[in-house]
Amino acid sequence: MDPDRVPRVRDMRVRVLRATTSSRARGPLLCIGTVALIIAVILGAWVRPAPGTTDTPAAKSHALSVAWPSQGQASALVEGLGDSGDLGNKGPQEPVPIASITKVMTAYVILRDHPLRAGQRGPGITIDRTAADESFSGVESSVPVREGQRLSERQVLELMLIPSGNNIARMLARWDAGSQEAFVRKMNRAARDLGMRHTVYTGASGLEETTVSTSSDQLKLARRVMRDATFRSIVAKPSTTVPGVPGTIRNTNTLLGTAGVIGLKTGSSTPAGGALMWAATAPDGNGNDRLILGVVLHQHADTNPRQGSQAALSNSRALIEAVREWLSTITSGTG
Template identity: 60%
Template structure:
């Protein structure tokens, strides 16, 4: 949130300003029957194909909220967690333009975890030296859990210390319904809401490095076998330029997404808890399919609403 400093004013003018601000706040956040603030109504009200289950939230930067659907209660978010991991790493170790950053030594733990049978991992060998940017790509594009934990140890000395940073950043962004307990999202105890994660999406899309990485369909990294393919299969369709998938049995499928509107505006959205309790693969398919319908609906309806 941008904070604007209002210079001191004389008593009579100050009173008028105070009343005007109070009226503005009442209009945007009208009081509910119990006197507390009610959630703001959508700034752009469109007939959209919201997911029938789970929760979702979307907005158009510069125009406002498109609204939310589903009960905004904390749920597991799986690998969407890695967006905050990237945000914290780049805040501590910023990269400029196409800079690769420092070369980080792969430790034995990251090599051992690469063989974990029930996780999304990237094959790494102890002693390899891989740049910060390439590790961020290996975390965000194929969703390497072992890479996320390696970056956390490199940044803070331990995953536990890094998680404390993640939660501090969440609090600073106003993500009041979010709790991080790991850097990768494999823990079901890492929970959040679509509206909270939308706050994070808004922030990370200001970062050129993250924007470039999450828009990459596939890549090759020296020392890592084969071509690394992005788990976000919506890239390039309906203007989609990112962001991050997530899936687990408890989380179902999840997707934080960004799309470019035909008029140039940036559309952001988060869909969580799609087909929870089923297989992670089925959940991810549901998240991608329901997100695609929602994005296509926004792209279809937005031009008429903004004329």
């Protein structure tokens, strides 16, 4: 129980005793009714969520029972429904490592500084020696590229977002700002501009556990970046091929194509556990397609990154399916 409530509850108990005593002269029915009313008030004070509770009541206001993850933190919303589309948060909104979810902000800053219209490939980018040397890292996610290789901006974004290439993310930072450090300053300014007050970026790839955020902050970023047609088209691709990069490049987001999922970005590491920023579409009760966005963080943190990733994917799928089921009941005038 919240210790701040103890004095209030004790005071209410005193009121119950006084009410019981004063009611004896008015008859048993009045006494019972008065005591019952005051007991109900006490129980309300006892069970009312304390400030900072992990459950946001917004989803309950829709009579929606969402399959929130039992651990970590999560946030979700449905675009186009106003306040009723805000499904709230689950879990303490305290900054935690976010691993490769970081690359969403990297892509956002790159596309803000170097926008691409639909169908555009963008300027050519030359693979530098550092990115090539980091191609075959055994300790982080990387993409095999060669020094001097020339790729378009869109191709490089695909190599960062689809297989989650850390070496590509850092190379994009150098290409845009001259150094990763200068680019990180851009990332943090962008976060402040988006109202992400509990977010700190310390690298472009998410490798550093000092890059931290909350699910509610990352949901703000998801809303903004999904307005970019180029970004949407890239994160929706289950695979891609890039000249000079061997084989078919598979998307780490295995939920694509299931439960209406059209994106977005995975992340996993030992300190971060599993993370997923996701986007899905679903019809409401009128048959209108709605965009659903969500973020799940810190799943099975401090364990095996593979286990964390699997937990983030499976828990996100359960959440998406629950939101889709609720959304199917929403018709005009009820949301």
